[in-house]
Amino acid sequence: MPLTKLRILTYRMTGAERRFSLRTLVALSSLPLFGVVAAFGLAPDTTTTDITPETITEAIALPTLAGAANSGTFERETVIQSGDTIASALGRLKIDELEIQRLLATDAVRQLATNIRAGKHIQATTTPDGQLLSIRFERRDGPTLTVLHQGDSYIAQDSSDQVESRVVMRSGHIVSSLYGATDSAGIPDKIADKMAETFSTNIDFREDLRRGDTFSVIYTVNYRNGEPISTGNLLAAEFVNAGKAYRVVLYRDASGHESYYTPEGLSLKKGFLRSPLEFSRVTSNFSSSRMHPVLGYARAHTGVDFGAPTGTRVKATGDATVEFAGRRGGYGNLVILRHQNGYETYYGHLSAFAPGIRRGRAVNQGDVIAYVGATGVATGPHLHYEVRIAGKPYNPLSVKLPGSPPLAAAQRTRFLQQTANWSDKLGLLRGTNLAALD
Incomplete structure (x- = not known):
């Protein structure tokens, strides 16, 4: 074979080898990738109806809850409803019926049963099978009554409750009625009643009320162990009727007698109320x-x-x-x-x-x-x-009636010391858009 042809053949063979080596390298490097795809797919026309599903159950150990090892009691609570008896309320606490009968036989609980009040709480601690360990009754007045199960008897004792009085400030505006507005502002009826009574010497709530009138009140709420138990006193209030503002503050004199005055010390207690009825x-x-x-x-x-x-x-x-x-x-x-x-x-x-x-x-x-x-x-x-x-x-609606005597000059200093703070807070309420400040 001539030398020239031999060189050409050698060159072609060398190119073919190079092309083979490159294709081989690409194919080999692609095998793992296609292997992964094959693991998650099925070839076309593969039949799956003859594959039998298999269920595998495996026990998993759950972690122990904190305190579960020592949990041998249940804490239950109910609220006394209208028409409730002590027995019916205790029945909702899953207490054993025999335990209820024994509990009702104790003097302290028997006395409490004659003076229960809707809204009060009963909290019981029982064993898982309903055996009573202790129970706490909120009372209308006074500290919580706690009854402990000791042996075959019950021992009653007054709890050392923490009672405090908190000041609450709220404001609102009239849409249709005074009580509708106070309800919307979350003001208790007792405070709404006192506000209507106090302002009744200047405002006739039957005739004078106007849509858009505004009011602010400062009053106390009594708490026991952080829970509200009763409404206290109206300390100060402002009512803006038809653009005219009226203010009242509570003053307690040295003998403990309480009455309402204007912030300037003028008595709001007229000789006569304008009406003997609150609303009519x-x-x-x-x-x-x-x-x-x-x-x-x-x-x-x-x-x-x-x-x-x-x-x-x-x-x-x-x-x-x-x-x-x-x-x-x-x-x-x-x-x-x-x-x-x-x-x-x-x-x-x-x-x-x-x-x-x-x-x-x-x-x-x-x-x-x-x-x-x-x-x-x-x-x-x-x-x-x-x-x-x-x-x-x-005519009761037009006759001029006598007023009450003004605050004595000797009490002015005491009066201002007591009431100046409430007047300032009424100004704060009027200058804000907050409906409630607790």
């Missing part, structure tokens, strides 16, 4: 000649009729002594109060008298003396209210 409507005004709805002829109407549901509380409009309490003609059940300086007030058509209301009894302004009714000559439940001066009837 005027159904018949004072008149020298009115067609009587029952008798059918014109006659003088010597008072004002306030329509209200039967049982609505009737309050004394001023400090007084009970002159009469009983049945009298068309008035039906009637209370007459004698005030100073020849003033008298009449409260007629009552359904019942408050306990202790009898001739000679002294009452304070705002005390409940009776309840609205429809006794005597009446077409429906309402209160007939009169104001008489030296025996002559005057």
Whole structure:
């Protein structure tokens, strides 16, 4: 073979070897990758219907919960509901029935059973099978009652509860009614009642309330072991009615007597309240000649009729002594109060008298003396209210009534020391948009 052809053949063979070596290297390096893909896939047309599923169960050891080894008791709690007895409440705690009977036989629990109150908590510690170890009862007044199971008997003892009073500040605005607004602001009814009573000498909540009126209140709440147990006192309040602001602060004098004043020291306690009812409507005004709805002829109407549901509380409009309490003609059940300086007030058509209301009894302004009714000559439940001066009837809604004496000058320093802080906080509430500050 000629030398030239030999060189060409050698060159071609060398190129083929190079191409073979490169393809071989790529193929070999790709084997692990395609092996992985093959492990997770199936070739097309592979039949899987003849593969039998296999279930494998394996026990796994769970970690021990902290404290589980020593857990031999259960803590249970219930809240006394309306209509509950101690026995029914204890039944919800999964306590053995025999244990309940033994518990109810103890003097302390038997006494508690006659004075239970909805909303109070009962906490029990039991064994897993319901055997009682100890139980704690919240009481209406006083410390929590704790009963311990020792041997075959129970030992009752008062707990050393931590009781404290906290100051709460809230504000709101009127949309439709005072109580609707106070409910929306989370203000207890007791505070709403006191606010309505305190401002009633300046604001008629039947007629004067306006949409957009605002209010702020500062009051106390009593806590036991960090849980609220009762509402305390109204310390200060502001009510802005039709753009005019009214403020009150609570003052306690040296003898412990409490009363409300303006921040400047002027008494808010008028000689008379504007109305003997917290909320009502005027159904018949004072008149020298009115067609009587029952008798059918014109006659003088010597008072004002306030329509209200039967049982609505009737309050004394001023400090007084009970002159009469009983049945009298068309008035039906009637209370007459004698005030100073020849003033008298009449409260007629009552359904019942408050306990202790009898001739000679002294009452304070705002005390409940009776309840609205429809006794005597009446077409429906309402209160007939009169104001008489030296025996002559005057229109209760327009007559000028005497006020209360102002704060004595000797008490001014004490008054300012007590109340200045509350006035500052009312200003803070008014300047913020917060609905509540606890």
